[in-house]
Amino acid sequence: MSEYGVCTKCGLTVFAIQEVCPSCGARTAPEPDSSMIEEWHEKREGVCCDCMAKGRVRRLVKAKGYNALTKIPEFRCLTCSEKKLAEIRARGVPV
Numbered sequence: 001m002s003e004y005g006v007c008t009k010c011g012l013t014v015f016a017i018q019e020v021c022p023s024c025g026a027r028t029a030p031e032p033d034s035s036m037i038e039e040w041h042e043k044r045e046g047v048c049c050d051c052m053a054k055g056r057v058r059r060l061v062k063a064k065g066y067n068a069l070t071k072i073p074e075f076r077c078l079t080c081s082e083k084k085l086a087e088i089r090a091r092g093v094p095v
């Protein structure tokens with residue numbers, strides 16, 4: 001467990017105990033170390049690109065053998081994100 005985290009919005013490094021970024025107020029996430037390569041972007045207020053539901057949405061940015069950093073951001077609600085995860089797993093990506 002890393003003692004540092006990182007702001008999901010501005011990328012600021014914060015202490016792991018800080019759940020909110022002192023700079024921009026966005027949520028923070030544990031700092032990805034070499035063993036934790038999965039990376040998610042999450043928005044508190046967003047629109048799911050699949051079912052158009054409003055609310056908390058997220059997208060997978062990085063996982064072993066998967067990199068969506070260059071793709072157009074597609075945020076999905078938890079339900080659709082799980083479906084998408086199943087698709088990605090079917091392609092052989094261990095997420």
Ligand SMILES: [Zn+2]
Nearest residue numbers: 007010021024
């Ligand atoms: Zn921030």
Ligand SMILES: [Zn+2]
Nearest residue numbers: 048051077080
């Ligand atoms: Zn959805």
